[in-house]
Every structure is written in C-alpha cells, then in structure tokens.
Amino acid sequence: MPTATPPPAPAAPANPVLPGFHPDPxxxxxxxxxxxxxxxxxxxxxxxxxxxxxxxxxxxxxxxxxxxxxxxxxxxxxxxxxxxxxxxxxxxxxxxxxxxxxxxxxxxxxxxxxxxxxxxxxxxxxxxxxxxxxxxxxxxxxxxxxxxxxxxxxxxxxxxxxxxxxxxxxxxxxxxxxxxxxxxxxxxxxxxxxxxxxxxxxxxxxxxxxxxxxxxxxxxxxxxxxxxxxxxxxxxxxxxxxxxxxxxxxxxxxxxxxxxxxxxxxxxxxxxxxxxxxxxxxxxxxxxxGELSLTLPALPWPLQPTPAVPARDDFDVDHLGELRPHWISLRDRSPQHFSVKDRPGWLTLHARGADLSAPDAVFLGRRQTDASCAMRALLDPAEGRGGLAVRLDEEHHYGIEADAVQVRAVARIGPLRTVLAAQPRPPGPLVLRIEIVATQVVRDARTGPDTVTLGFDHPADGFVALAELDGRYLSTEVAGGFTGRVLGVYAGEGTVHVDWCEYRSADG
Structure with a gap:
C-alpha cells in the first residue's frame, strides 16, 4: 500500500512578535x-x-x-x-x-x-x-x-x-x-x-x-x-x-x-x-x-493564533463612528478634519496643513509591518487635493496624490520637496497605490533596503507607475528619530473622500 504523506510541520512562530513601529514594550x-x-x-x-x-x-x-x-x-x-x-x-x-x-x-x-x-x-x-x-x-x-x-x-x-x-x-x-x-x-x-x-x-x-x-x-x-x-x-x-x-x-x-x-x-x-x-x-x-532570532524556539505551551488586522477597511464603522484602533493620525484627530459620517461608508478628510511637510497635516495611517507590502486606496479628490503616502516624518515622505486635474508622484527628502511626475487624472474616483519591495540582493555597500513605487490604477491602461524610489531616505539612519514608517491617506487641500483603504503584505 502507498505510504500516506504526513501533513506539513507547522511553521515556527516568527520574531518580531509585534512587527513594525512598536517600540519600548x-x-x-x-x-x-x-x-x-x-x-x-x-x-x-x-x-x-x-x-x-x-x-x-x-x-x-x-x-x-x-x-x-x-x-x-x-x-x-x-x-x-x-x-x-x-x-x-x-x-x-x-x-x-x-x-x-x-x-x-x-x-x-x-x-x-x-x-x-x-x-x-x-x-x-x-x-x-x-x-x-x-x-x-x-x-x-x-x-x-x-x-x-x-x-x-x-x-x-x-x-x-x-x-x-x-x-x-x-x-x-x-x-x-x-x-x-x-x-x-x-x-x-x-x-x-x-x-x-x-x-x-x-x-x-x-x-x-x-x-x-x-x-x-x-x-x-x-x-x-x-x-x-x-x-x-x-x-x-x-x-x-x-x-x-x-x-x-x-x-x-x-x-x-x-x-x-x-x-x-x-x-x-x-x-x-x-x-x-x-x-x-x-x-x-x-x-x-537565550538566543534572540527571527524564529522562536518551540514553546512549551500551545500557541493561540488571533485574528489578523483586516487588510481592507471600508470605513463602514459602528454607530459610535469610531475607527479601528490601529489607525493613527498626527498629534490629534479633530472631528472637524476626520469624519466617517459626512459621507456614509467613506472616510472624509478636511485639509488643514498644505501637505505632509506641515506638522498639522491631516493624515490617517497604519504602521508598515512587512518588509514587502502594498497599500491601495480609492479616493475621490473632486473637492480638493489628497493622496496616499508613506511617512517617516515631516521631512521624509513619499506620496501619490490627485486633485481635480492631475495625478502626481511627490517626495520630500530633507529640505527638498519635488513633484517627480504627473499625468492628467482620469474622471471619477481613483485607486492610488504604493508598492514596497524589499531588497533581495545586495549589489554593493550602497544598495538600499527597498524600493518604493508610486502609481495609480488607470481605468483603461491598468497600473501606471509614476515613480520608483530608493527607500533608504525613509529610514531612521537617514532621517533620525525614534519612529518607523506609517502608510496612509491624507488631505492637502479642501476635502478628500476615501471609500476604502487596504494594506497587504507580499505574502497576501
């Protein structure tokens, strides 16, 4: 009789147990x-x-x-x-x-x-x-x-x-x-x-x-x-x-x-x-x-996996109008600038700072927890200007943003802020996308940690990449400080509506 194939051994639990910007436990x-x-x-x-x-x-x-x-x-x-x-x-x-x-x-x-x-x-x-x-x-x-x-x-x-x-x-x-x-x-x-x-x-x-x-x-x-x-x-x-x-x-x-x-x-x-x-x-x-490694030793008690943070948020929140606890904003979250009631089923952002270089920027994000990942969001910028960004601080961030006329890839690195590329915006709400791919092969000492691609989904042409950037400039070794990357949506002018936002690791 043929020998039955044994089931695969369960994967060893991974370290870190709380990946991403979770310091000082x-x-x-x-x-x-x-x-x-x-x-x-x-x-x-x-x-x-x-x-x-x-x-x-x-x-x-x-x-x-x-x-x-x-x-x-x-x-x-x-x-x-x-x-x-x-x-x-x-x-x-x-x-x-x-x-x-x-x-x-x-x-x-x-x-x-x-x-x-x-x-x-x-x-x-x-x-x-x-x-x-x-x-x-x-x-x-x-x-x-x-x-x-x-x-x-x-x-x-x-x-x-x-x-x-x-x-x-x-x-x-x-x-x-x-x-x-x-x-x-x-x-x-x-x-x-x-x-x-x-x-x-x-x-x-x-x-x-x-x-x-x-x-x-x-x-x-x-x-x-x-x-x-x-x-x-x-x-x-x-x-x-x-x-x-x-x-x-x-x-x-x-x-x-x-x-x-x-x-x-x-x-x-x-x-x-x-x-x-x-x-x-x-x-x-x-x-x-004992040994601190990227995989944990066999534990002498049963593991109890818990539900993962939902990859996608449609902002169909409960009657209290509360966002899930993993969403974070900068310094405050005034109802004058953040709302899930103005347009039911959408997150509405009312701009305050002109862009993410301003300390009072209206930004809602979640921690990047995977070396390779992607974030997508469906935005309606018809009443203003806003987008999707990966942020380290006011002087170090990349974004893909849109207004009533254009879609633009923008970057702030130290004192320099620039528009990297722009295209006419297709009509209607728009899916913006940031893709982050970790470096797999270090070519030489100058090889950066990852590549960040900024783009959008064109209704006729599919995904359009407007810029591809070295991720080192959004690292602590370049920017300094104590935090890590946060990915999310922002409003830079007027009012921006967000129908949904999803974050996915490269593994799904």
Whole structure:
C-alpha cells in the first residue's frame, strides 16, 4: 500500500512578535492573559494596547490615551516627540500605566479596570523627574517610581505626588551611555533592576542589578550586558528596552525592542523599532537571556493564533463612528478634519496643513509591518487635493496624490520637496497605490533596503507607475528619530473622500 504523506510541520512562530513601529514594550500578566503597551510618539491616539494568551500572537484591543483630555500634543510638537516609554502594571485589581508626554504634560498616570478601556483621566506626576517612569509595589503597599538615569522615589500613584526625596540607585555599566528604561521587580529573595543602556542605536543593550530591598544598594550582574547585539552581524540590532514576564508554564521570557537593518552599509531599518521575544533562564540568581532570532524556539505551551488586522477597511464603522484602533493620525484627530459620517461608508478628510511637510497635516495611517507590502486606496479628490503616502516624518515622505486635474508622484527628502511626475487624472474616483519591495540582493555597500513605487490604477491602461524610489531616505539612519514608517491617506487641500483603504503584505 502507498505510504500516506504526513501533513506539513507547522511553521515556527516568527520574531518580531509585534512587527513594525512598536517600540519600548512593557508587559504584564494577569491570570492567563498578557497585556502589552508601546510608545506612540507624535501619533494619536497614544499608547497602543495589546492582548495575548501565548506571548506570540497579539491583538490590539485599544489605545490608553484615546481622548483629547488624556493626550495633549500641540500641533507643533516635533516628530519623535510626544509619548515616550510606558510602563504597564496590574496592582490591587487595577491596571496602572505611567508614561511621559515630552511635548506636553510630562509624566502622567492613567488607570483602568479593563485594559481595553476606558482609561481614566490622567493624573499628572510633576514630582517625577525624567523619562521612562516605572511603577513597582512592595509588600507593604509602598509604590516606587524609578526613572531613566537611574533614580527613584516613593510615589502616591493616585495623586502623582512624591512621598520622599529622589535617590540615585545605579548608573549602569561604567562607560555605557544613557542608562534608561528601568523596570523594578521582586523575584524570589531579590529586587531586580533591569535597564537599557548604550543608547538606542547599534550600541543598545540590557543590563541588570539586584538588591535585598527596592531601595538598594544594587549589585550589578557580573555578566552585564545580559543581552546585546552590538558589534555583531546579527540580523536583529539595537536590542534593548526590555521587560520580563513569566510564560504560561512558569518559564521566564523577555520582551524587548530591536530593529532589522537591510541593504548595504551601514544598513537601514525602515519599520522602526519592533517588539521581539526571547527566552530567559536563571543561573546563580541571575537571568540569562537565550538566543534572540527571527524564529522562536518551540514553546512549551500551545500557541493561540488571533485574528489578523483586516487588510481592507471600508470605513463602514459602528454607530459610535469610531475607527479601528490601529489607525493613527498626527498629534490629534479633530472631528472637524476626520469624519466617517459626512459621507456614509467613506472616510472624509478636511485639509488643514498644505501637505505632509506641515506638522498639522491631516493624515490617517497604519504602521508598515512587512518588509514587502502594498497599500491601495480609492479616493475621490473632486473637492480638493489628497493622496496616499508613506511617512517617516515631516521631512521624509513619499506620496501619490490627485486633485481635480492631475495625478502626481511627490517626495520630500530633507529640505527638498519635488513633484517627480504627473499625468492628467482620469474622471471619477481613483485607486492610488504604493508598492514596497524589499531588497533581495545586495549589489554593493550602497544598495538600499527597498524600493518604493508610486502609481495609480488607470481605468483603461491598468497600473501606471509614476515613480520608483530608493527607500533608504525613509529610514531612521537617514532621517533620525525614534519612529518607523506609517502608510496612509491624507488631505492637502479642501476635502478628500476615501471609500476604502487596504494594506497587504507580499505574502497576501
């Protein structure tokens, strides 16, 4: 008898577990559930929140700062300003989130009984200096707030007021710059202080110290940094800003940020800092971080895949008129400029800034999460000018835009903004398209990370490519800053209606 062909083995789960611009992960476990928060910088709403049952598959359940009174970002707040480095914790039946708005209120605290929201109005913490604040509670209920530097003070988290002086705890490894991202934990007989150091670029790393009390004195781990890919050719670089958590079976794991540079030298990362997962074991009372790779090891618990973010959004939203939580805009989302009610079944954008070079541009996008991908949108620009863009910041973006007369490919690279090509616009609504193809072969050191094609679907001629651009100019290595690419629609003049928008990876 013929031998039956065995079913294919399931694919190993991939790292990053949160691809795209999802930096500074902070995670907490409540029973069988895991919740994770990330930085959001100049984008609104702020602090995306995710849920998982297996630490691998994450579903966005909301944003902690999703109301104007919670997130006050001035329209001139710089890109890579705004919301830095949340810490998410669960204590005494409540979720607590402390975060820094470097462009507005400083350090603030919000709480919720359900991490999907609603979250409270912010409690300001003016007595907390610095960025990257962390909250930890000891056995008698004292709350300790630790910040980049690394310093600490007792805090009343309900009022944001300090209950004691600021004390220096530890400055990290001698000679290593920027000790930051502190997280304080009680594990067994010790209090552990986990930090990032070395700067958030190629020198980034994770180090740890321990003490018998949360106030120290802290003894550094002799193996510091316990995780770093500095001075290596590893495909994951800039690793740091970590948080520790126990898996469903009681094993220990680290969630941390990293980037995936590609192309030639020096290597360009375009998706921003992403969230990765790495195993942790313990030796002599110290955590030992296992291999961090693009595929995860076999996990000792069942995976629980979750529904993917819908590829296409037709903007047929519910009665509340709310957009799905993965959509982000720049600095605010005023109903004067964003509406799903003006034209039912369409997203309507009313222009404010003249184009994406303006900090008050009306833009709605989603993070690029795949090295090769495409975005398409059906726009009606008869009442204005607008388009589809891939954005890093005000000085680095590419777009395909249309008005009543023309379709144009435009680019802004540093101080230069140019119209690359233009054609007469066919009548009626128009499908605009951006295609991004990752570099597969590095020809020499100057080879860029990917190619970005800007075009539109002509009703008679099919797809018309107006421009093909090197993607390196929309990378952090060129533009600087802390964010990653966001793809979306915008209005540059008058009113633009969007019937649908879809994002698809090269794999479907």
């Amino acid at each position: 902070s995670v907490c476990r409540v029973g069988d559930d895991y919740y994770l928060a990330c930085s959001s910088f100049e984008y609104y709403p702020g602090v995306p929140l995710f849920h998982s049952r297996d630490l691998v598959h994450w579903t966005q359940i909301g944003n902690a700062l999703d109301r104007p009174e919670q997130l006050r970002l001035p329209l001139d707040a710089p890109s890579s300003g705004g919301i830095y480095a949340p810490t998410l914790r669960h204590h005494d039946g409540h979720f607590w989130l402390i975060v820094t708005n470097v462009s507005g209120d400083g350090n603030l605290i919000v709480t919720a009984t359900d991490p999907a929201g609603p979250w409270s109005a912010p409690v300001l913490a003016p007595d907390v200096p610095g960025i990257d604040p962390d909250l930890a509670w000891d056995e008698d209920g004292t709350c300790w707030c630790t910040v980049a530097g690394v310093s600490q003070r007792r805090l009343d988290p309900a009022t944001g007021r300090a209950l004691g002086p600021t004390r220096r705890l530890w400055s990290g490894t001698p000679g290593a710059k920027a000790p930051e991202a502190p997280h304080l934990y009680r594990i067994g007989a010790y209090w552990y202080l986990l930090i990032a150091e070395g700067g958030t670029e190629r020198g980034h790393g994770v180090s740890i110290a321990r003490a018998r009390t949360p106030e120290g004195p802290f003894e550094p781990c002799p193996a510091n940094p316990i995780q770093s890919h500095r001075s290596t050719e590893h495909p994951i670089q800039n690793t740091g800003h970590a948080d520790l958590v126990q898996g469903p079976d009681g094993s220990w794991w680290m969630l941390l940020l990293g980037v995936r540079p590609s192309g030639g030298s020096p290597g360009w990362h375009v998706l921003g800092r992403e969230t990765f997962l790495a195993p942790v074991t313990w030796q002599d009372g110290w955590p030992v971080v």
